[in-house]
Amino acid sequence: xxxxxxxxxxxxxxxxxxxxxxxxxxxxxxxxxxxxxxxxxxxxxxxxxxxxxxxxxxxxxxxxxxxxxxxxxxxxxxxxxxxxxxxxxxxxxxxxxxxxxxxxxxxxxxxxxxxxxxxxxxxxxxxxxxxxxxxxxxxxxxxxxxxxxxxxxxxxxxxxxxxxxxxxxxxxxxxxxxxxxxxxxxxxxxxxxxxxxxxxxxxxxxxxxxxxxxxxxxxxxxxxxxxxxxxxxxxxxxxxxxxxxxxxxxxxxxxxxxxxxxxxxxxxxxxxxxxxxxxxxxxxxxxxxxxxxxxxxxxxxxxxxxxxxxxxxxxxxxxxxxxxxxxxxxxxxxxxxxxxxxxxxxxxxxxxxxxxxxxxxxxxxxxxxxxxxxxxxxxxxxxxxxxxxxxxxxxxxxxxxxxxxxxxxxxxxxxxxxxxxxxxxxxxxxxxxxxxxxxxxxxxxxxxxxxxxxxxxxxxxxxxxxxxxxxxxxxxxxxxxxxxxxxxxxxxxxxxxxxxx
Amino acid sequence: xxxxxxxxxxxxxxxxxxxxxxxxxxxxxxxxxxxxxxxxxxxxxxxxxxxxxxxxxxxxxxxxxxxxxxxxxxxxxxxxxxxxxxxxxxxxxxxxxxxxxxxxxxxxxxxxxxxxxxxxxxxxxxxxxxxxxxxxxxxxxxxxxxxxxxxxxxxxxxxxxxxxxxxxxxx
Numbered sequence: 001x002x003x004x005x006x007x008x009x010x011x012x013x014x015x016x017x018x019x020x021x022x023x024x025x026x027x028x029x030x031x032x033x034x035x036x037x038x039x040x041x042x043x044x045x046x047x048x049x050x051x052x053x054x055x056x057x058x059x060x061x062x063x064x065x066x067x068x069x070x071x072x073x074x075x076x077x078x079x080x081x082x083x084x085x086x087x088x089x090x091x092x093x094x095x096x097x098x099x100x101x102x103x104x105x106x107x108x109x110x111x112x113x114x115x116x117x118x119x120x121x122x123x124x125x126x127x128x129x130x131x132x133x134x135x136x137x138x139x140x141x142x143x144x145x146x147x148x149x150x151x152x153x154x155x156x157x158x159x160x161x162x163x164x165x166x167x168x169x170x171x172x173x174x175x176x177x178x179x180x181x182x183x184x185x186x187x188x189x190x191x192x193x194x195x196x197x198x199x200x201x202x203x204x205x206x207x208x209x210x211x212x213x214x215x216x217x218x219x220x221x222x223x224x225x226x227x228x229x230x231x232x233x234x235x236x237x238x239x240x241x242x243x244x245x246x247x248x249x250x251x252x253x254x255x256x257x258x259x260x261x262x263x264x265x266x267x268x269x270x271x272x273x274x275x276x277x278x279x280x281x282x283x284x285x286x287x288x289x290x291x292x293x294x295x296x297x298x299x300x301x302x303x304x305x306x307x308x309x310x311x312x313x314x315x316x317x318x319x320x321x322x323x324x325x326x327x328x329x330x331x332x333x334x335x336x337x338x339x340x341x342x343x344x345x346x347x348x349x350x351x352x353x354x355x356x357x358x359x360x361x362x363x364x365x366x367x368x369x370x371x372x373x374x375x376x377x378x379x380x381x382x383x384x385x386x387x388x389x390x391x392x393x394x395x396x397x398x399x400x401x402x403x404x405x406x407x408x409x410x411x412x413x414x415x416x417x418x419x420x421x422x423x424x425x426x427x428x429x430x431x432x433x434x435x436x437x438x439x440x441x442x443x444x445x446x447x448x449x450x451x452x453x454x455x456x457x458x459x460x461x462x463x464x465x466x467x468x469x470x471x472x473x474x475x476x477x478x479x480x481x482x483x484x485x486x487x488x489x490x491x492x493x494x495x496x497x498x499x500x501x
Numbered sequence: 502x503x504x505x506x507x508x509x510x511x512x513x514x515x516x517x518x519x520x521x522x523x524x525x526x527x528x529x530x531x532x533x534x535x536x537x538x539x540x541x542x543x544x545x546x547x548x549x550x551x552x553x554x555x556x557x558x559x560x561x562x563x564x565x566x567x568x569x570x571x572x573x574x575x576x577x578x579x580x581x582x583x584x585x586x587x588x589x590x591x592x593x594x595x596x597x598x599x600x601x602x603x604x605x606x607x608x609x610x611x612x613x614x615x616x617x618x619x620x621x622x623x624x625x626x627x628x629x630x631x632x633x634x635x636x637x638x639x640x641x642x643x644x645x646x647x648x649x650x651x652x653x654x655x656x657x658x659x660x661x662x663x664x665x666x667x668x669x670x671x672x
Binding site: 051052055168169171172175176178179182186188189191192193194196217220221223224225226227228229391392393394396397398400401402404405408409412414417418420421424425428429432433451454455458463 | 594
């Protein structure tokens with residue numbers, strides 16, 4: 001109950017100031033816009049906003065960045081349903097049924113169930129976040145550098161082995177991220193590492209350059225090379241916009257189930273939104289009434305309602321480890337972490353004591369942002385559809401222009417533009433050969449933190465490596481890490497052998 | 502039997518070469534033993550080893566449609582067929598467009614200091630439009646210019662310093 005007290009006395013008091021309301025509105029609007037636009041996602045937008053937010057006060061800036069993050073999830077469904085090209089990974093499933101519904105003239109109810117479901121899931125997840133976060137933060141206070149390092153190992157294992165379809169490619173992406181994170185001055189000894197004698201590399205490679213290169217430049221190179229011939233048809237909205245009684249009846253249970261599937265997945269280090277949305281889709285498909293089951297594949301409303309709720313719940317869920325442990329579990333969360341670092345704020349258990357207005361203000365703004373997004377996405381959906389009419393070449397031209405500007409503005413140096421292009425080519429290759437990008441970004445941001453905690457643990461325990469196994473919490477975390485790496489391939493192997501025999 | 506080296510295998514070789522290059526660079530990191538024996542070389546060594554091992558594993562790995570962990574029974578191997586199917590799904594690569602996009606980015610990099618943000622940006626935006634096979638180039642050129650000019654003034658107003666063609670200028 002203490003947390004409710006803090007939420008109302010501190011949180012809403014902070015979030016409801018005119019300036020912070022404005023930041024939330026800007027964030028939500030921007031988030032919806034980039035969610036709707038294919039080719040640009042929340043990670044790149046948050047990265048692009050980093051330099052701009054430097055002069056804003058931290059609370060307002062983080063409220064805006066959070067608005068971009070979950071606003072993109074609301075907006076992503078519009079693109080999936082009307083264009084059948086998911087703007088975000090979490091909206092892939094919504095495209096399955098949603099686009100079929102739109103083709104059958106039921107775009108309105110599909111968009112409505114997505115928006116209302118997102119609102120519903122977002123609000124329930126925010127309530128869960130408000131209740132859980134202080135408890136987890138309290139527990140996390142007992143974690144020392146030994147446990148924190150083990151927890152980071154778990155995060156590394158989970159993001160690289162669970163996301164994507166090849167653990168090996170995930171591991172390579174992670175190691176690349178860790179390697180890039182090493183570039184620059186090593187803070188404890190003051191030695192420079194991997195700078196190749198180049199002065200601009202001493203400060204390391206900025207996260208803005210990495211995010212822009214991977215997500216904006218890499219994506220543009222890929223689209224130019226492979227997707228010029230692809231044509232996507234925009235569905236028009238016709239018929240009733242609102243959901244009818246039967247739509248409501250068929251939607252509320254999927255919303256609830258989607259939320260319950262999505263939120264825990266978001267909190268896990270193996271976060272991401274693909275898995276919970278796929279799980280929710282298959283659950284709805286199994287649980288649907290016989291006549292609804294026949295509609296699956298032809299446009300069943302359950303197949304939009306569930307995954308969209310799961311998607312939003314998962315995004316809110318990723319804020320739990322970010323705020324309480326300081327560990328990001330998605331690319332966007334990782335870039336948000338560097339936004340905290342920009343203000344010298346360390347997210348983690350202490351945040352609730354040292355910056356209570358910031359944390360609770362941010363959480364309170366989620367409630368407000370959800371209401372804003374419902375309004376932005378339901379009555380104003382027609383406006384966002386106009387966005388989809390921007391011709392693709394011009395859209396990508398604009399994205400690349402913004403990305404290069406973001407990189408150039410860092411230091412006014414062509415060197416960053418060259419790095420941007422190189423990272424872009426790496427992003428292109430990763431996209432072409434199915435390497436997941438999230439492990440790279442998480443490795444880049446968490447890697448230096450992990451090294452710091454490792455060294456701290458070693459100096460406390462006189463270089464005794466066994467401490468990671470003798471501390472019970474650390475041992476438990478490391479055992480889970482090993483299980484994540486070993487169990488899925490073994491299960492797969494067993495299944496295959498059984499099938500063969 | 503010598504098989505064609507697939508793109509993925511080239512990539513694996515690239516990862517190994519990168520790892521070896523980094524390993525060579527580790528020698529340049531001064532190794533004061535640090536505290537408790539953990540110096541600034543410790544983590545780089547771990548990561549470089551990881552890169553070389555993972556790159557090697559990727560090089561050896563045969564692709565399979567049931568996922569990379571599949572046990573391959575009786576020499577069954579559909580990696581090439583799988584690749585052909587994927588290539589068909591992906592569509593043919595248009596390297597000319599890749600070159601146009603790359604050239605545009607590199608030209609922008611070289612020119613931004615000389616001709617200022619607005620003109621370099623116009624060129625960049627327009628070049629990307631060309632790389633994405635725009636069907637109305639004249640209009641895109643005008644819109645690119647408008648966008649670059651608008652951004653230039655927006656960010657000048659926000660206090661971000663972008664290079665201009667004319668000192669204190671409009672462009």
